[in-house]
Amino acid sequence: MESTETKPKRSWLKLFLGLFFTLAIVGAAIGYYFYNQMFGVNLQLKEARVVSIPKNCQSIEQLATLLEEEKIIKNKGSFVFTANQMKYSIKSGKYKIAPSIQNNRHLVRVLRGRQLAVRLTFHNFRIKQQLAGYVGQQIEADSLEVIQLLEDANFLAQFGYTPENVMAAFIPNTYEVYWDCDALTFWKKMLKENKKFWNEERLAKAKKLELSPIEVYILASIVESESQYKPERPKIAGVYLNRLRKKWALGADPTVIFAVGDFSIRRVLESHLLVESPYNTYKYAGLPPGPIYMSSINSIDAVLSPETHQYMFFCAKPPEAGQAPNTHAFAVSHRAHINNARRYQRWIRTQ
Incomplete structure (x- = not known):
């Protein structure tokens, strides 16, 4: 016959085991939830995408909204959770996200890393407004910010330039800058390259x-x-x-x-x-x-x-066999120059 002392012990054991398994299940569920938030698939990229994070993006929530609007993430709540858990501080810039990046944790690591450099190539602008328009399309600073800097006489005077001659600061080439650079940072970069050019x-x-x-x-x-x-x-x-x-x-x-x-x-x-x-x-x-x-x-x-x-004059000349097109005839005297010009005008009339 079972003693009366063993019954309470078994009851307590059953209660303990029941509580243990309940807590284990709840813990597993919570663990799975946290795991899924951080490691579950939350990105929907079929090909590599570039995302630009502006400087006015001040909160994780704003960033999550941006990523959701760009159709980079599916669930912004899980991204916010992961970013906060990883103590992510927003870094403005341009970042490339590969299709292989599928979960929030990996995405945060990408956004923590080195941002993409932007390649600026310019060589055929006539006026500074054209240059400002191009640069404003490539970096976060807009064209208005750039042109205001290039037309600020007092500012330019510090560097020996005027609004009229400021284009001389730009040596045509291809340069790399970070997307989030402002007009001043861009200007300083160009001055550095200009100094390098003038060896x-x-x-x-x-x-x-x-x-x-x-x-x-x-x-x-x-x-x-x-x-x-x-x-x-x-x-x-x-x-x-x-x-x-x-x-x-x-x-x-x-x-x-x-x-x-x-x-x-x-x-x-x-x-x-x-x-x-x-x-x-x-x-x-x-x-x-x-x-x-x-x-x-x-x-x-x-x-x-x-x-x-000793040449003092030149003008366009008619094309000649074996010579490059659009070349010029040079002259020492004004009389010879007039003769060259008349020869070209006669040719023009025959075309």
Whole structure:
């Protein structure tokens, strides 16, 4: 016969085991919930995506909403939970998320890592508004922020530039910046690259010509606009340098087109030469106040290493067999230049 003392013991044992298994099940459920929140599939990417996190994204909740709107995550609540558990601090920037990233924990690790660099390539802008528009499309700073900086005379004066010549700070090339950089960071990056470009050799050549780097750039922008045929640029640079030395007006058609502001002009007329502007190099001797184009490195080096000759004039010439198209005829005297110009005009009339 079972003693009365063993019955309470068994009751307590059953109660303990029941409570234990209940807690185990609840614990397992909670554990599974937490595991699923962090490691469960929450991303819906079929291909790699790039997400941009702006600086005004201040909270995990805002970021989760952004990721959900971009259709990167399915459940923003689980992302918020995981990010908070991992003590994630928001880092603005541009990040690439691969399709292999499927859970919140891995996504947070990606967003904690090194952001993607943005490649900026510019080489054919005429005015700073075009440059600002392009840059504003590539980085977080918008074009208005960039153009305001490039037109701030007091700010630019600290670096030796003016709103008119500021384009000379930009050396055409491909550069890498972070997407979340602001206009000031972008400007400092360009100044650093400009300083790198103007090495001792180039500075020595500019000094020999008695020109500053900005003046070299301005002249190079005219040379660039005159000829797309690179081998001819040192000769054209030599003509303009000869004119500068003799204090002649440069008489450069591209500067007149810039002054008029109609870049569809293909032939400069007498009426165009009457425009009142410091960029009209038929009216005013010396260099214009700033570049008329974003000068290429090739044109800058053409000015720094010009051909030495006596030519004072040049004009377009008719194409000849075996020669590159769109080249020029050069002349020492005005009479020879007029003859070259008439020859070209006669050819034009036959076309």
